[in-house]
Amino acid sequence: MTRYSERIREIEPFRVMALLAQARALEAAGKDIVHMEIGEPEFPTPEPVTRAAIRAIEKGDVHYTPALGLPQLREQIADFYQQRYGVSVSPQRIVVTPGASGALLLALGVLLDAGQQIMMADPGYPCNRNFVRFLGGVPQVVNVGAETDYQLTAAQVEQHWTTQTRALMLASPSNPTGTLINEQALADITRIVAQKKAALIVDEIYHGLTYDSEPTTALSFSEDTFVINSFSKYFGMTGWRLGWLVAPENAINDIDKLAQNLFLAAPTPAQYAALAAFEPENLQILEQRRQQFQQRRDYLLPALRELGFELPVTPEGAFYLYAGCEKFTDDSSAFAQTLLHEAGVAVTPGRDFGDNQPEKFLRFSYTTSMERLEEGVRRLQTYLA
Ligand SMILES: Cc1ncc(COP(=O)(O)O)c(C=O)c1O
Numbered sequence: 001m002t003r004y005s006e007r008i009r010e011i012e013p014f015r016v017m018a019l020l021a022q023a024r025a026l027e028a029a030g031k032d033i034v035h036m037e038i039g040e041p042e043f044p045t046p047e048p049v050t051r052a053a054i055r056a057i058e059k060g061d062v063h064y065t066p067a068l069g070l071p072q073l074r075e076q077i078a079d080f081y082q083q084r085y086g087v088s089v090s091p092q093r094i095v096v097t098p099g100a101s102g103a104l105l106l107a108l109g110v111l112l113d114a115g116q117q118i119m120m121a122d123p124g125y126p127c128n129r130n131f132v133r134f135l136g137g138v139p140q141v142v143n144v145g146a147e148t149d150y151q152l153t154a155a156q157v158e159q160h161w162t163t164q165t166r167a168l169m170l171a172s173p174s175n176p177t178g179t180l181i182n183e184q185a186l187a188d189i190t191r192i193v194a195q196k197k198a199a200l201i202v203d204e205i206y207h208g209l210t211y212d213s214e215p216t217t218a219l220s221f222s223e224d225t226f227v228i229n230s231f232s233k234y235f236g237m238t239g240w241r242l243g244w245l246v247a248p249e250n251a252i253n254d255i256d257k258l259a260q261n262l263f264l265a266a267p268t269p270a271q272y273a274a275l276a277a278f279e280p281e282n283l284q285i286l287e288q289r290r291q292q293f294q295q296r297r298d299y300l301l302p303a304l305r306e307l308g309f310e311l312p313v314t315p316e317g318a319f320y321l322y323a324g325c326e327k328f329t330d331d332s333s334a335f336a337q338t339l340l341h342e343a344g345v346a347v348t349p350g351r352d353f354g355d356n357q358p359e360k361f362l363r364f365s366y367t368t369s370m371e372r373l374e375e376g377v378r379r380l381q382t383y384l385a
Pocket of ligand 1: 101102171205242
C-alpha cells in the first residue's frame with residue numbers, strides 16, 4: 001500500500017466541515033437548518049467586480065501575471081493603504097496571492113526553518129498551526145482569554161518567548177473571537193519582536209468589518225511587519241481566491257521566488273476583477289453590507305447573552321461571536337451535534353480553534369440574514385427551555 005508522508009499526519013482537518021456536511025444531508029432530507037457555522041458572507045460578490053471579471057475574460061486577460069501580481073493591482077492596494085489608513089506603502093512591498101491562505105504560506109515559507117517556533121494565540125484560526133507544522137515548525141500556542149480580549153499582550157509575548165521563537169502571529173479582528181488588539185499592545189509587541197530580531201505577522205483579513213472603531217493597520221507601526229489581507233471577507237470574494245501580503249522590502253525577492261515555485265501567480269481573472277474592488281461604487285456597496293453585519297451583531301450578541309451564553313467581551317469585528325456554553329454543557333462538540341439535530345441550528349464547536357478549553361465554547365457566525373438569525377435564536381430559546 002502507498003505510504004503517505006509523516007508530515008500530513010500532523011495536519012488536522014476543519015471539523016466544522018463534517019458538521020456542515022451533516023447539515024447539508026439533513027437539508028437534503030427536507031429539514032430546515034439555520035446556518036451559523038459558516039465563515040463566509042452570504043452576500044454575492046458585488047456587481048462592479050463581477051462585471052470587471054467578465055470584461056477581462058472576454059478581452060482575453062487570462063494569461064499568467066507576474067508572480068508578485070498585476071502591477072496595477074499592487075498599486076491600487078498601495079493607494080488603499082494611503083486612503084484608508086493614511087499609511088504610505090510602496091507597491092513593491094505588496095504581493096498578490098491566492099487568498100490570505102497563499103499569503104500565510106509565503107510569509108511562513110520565507111521565515112521558518114525546521115524545528116523553529118511560531119508563537120500564536122489559542123483560540124485562533126486553525127490553519128496557522130497546520131501551516132507551521134507543514135513547514136516543519138512548531139506552533140507555540142499561548143492561551144488567551146476574555147481578560148485580554150482574547151488577544152496576546154506584550155507581557156505574554158515576553159514571558160513565552162524562547163530562543164527558538166522565530167515569529168509571532170496575531171489576528172485582529174480575530175477568528176473565532178471577533179476581538180481587536182488595542183493599538184498600544186500592537187505598538188509594544190511590534191517593538192518587542194523587533195528587539196528580538198524576529199518577525200511579526202499580522203492577519204488583517206477582517207479589516208473593514210469593524211463596528212465600533214476603525215483599527216489602524218499594523219503597517220503604521222513598522223515597515224518590517226508582514227501583513228496578511230484578502231479579498232475574501234470584506235470584499236465578498238471568497239471563491240475568487242485572491243488576497244495579498246505586505247512584506248518588508250528585503251523579503252520581496254525571496255517571496256517572488258517562492259511564489260513562482262508554489263503557484264506561479266494568483267488567478268488572473270480574479271486580479272482583473274479586483275481592480276474594480278476599490279472603486280467608490282463598490283466601496284459604497286461594501287459599506288452597506290458592513291452596516292448590515294453591525295445590525296446583526298447588535299442583535300445576536302444580546303440575544304445570546306439573554307439565552308445564557310457567556311460573552312463577557314463585545315466583539316468589535318469580523319462576523320463571529322465566541323460564546324461560552326458552560327451553562328448548558330461541558331462538551332461543546334456534543335452540544336453542537338445536539339443543536340444541529342434537535343434544534344436545527346448549526347454552530348461551530350470550539351475544538352476547531354485549539355486546545356484552550358474548547359469544550360466550553362461555540363462559535364456563532366452572523367453571515368446569514370437577520371430573519372434567519374432571529375429564527376435561529378427562536379429555535380435555541382425553545383430548545384434550551
Ligand atoms: C483569520 C483568517 N485568516 C485567513 C483566512 C483565509 O482566507 P482566504 O484564503 O479565503 O483569503 C481566513 C478564512 O476564514 C481567516 O478566518
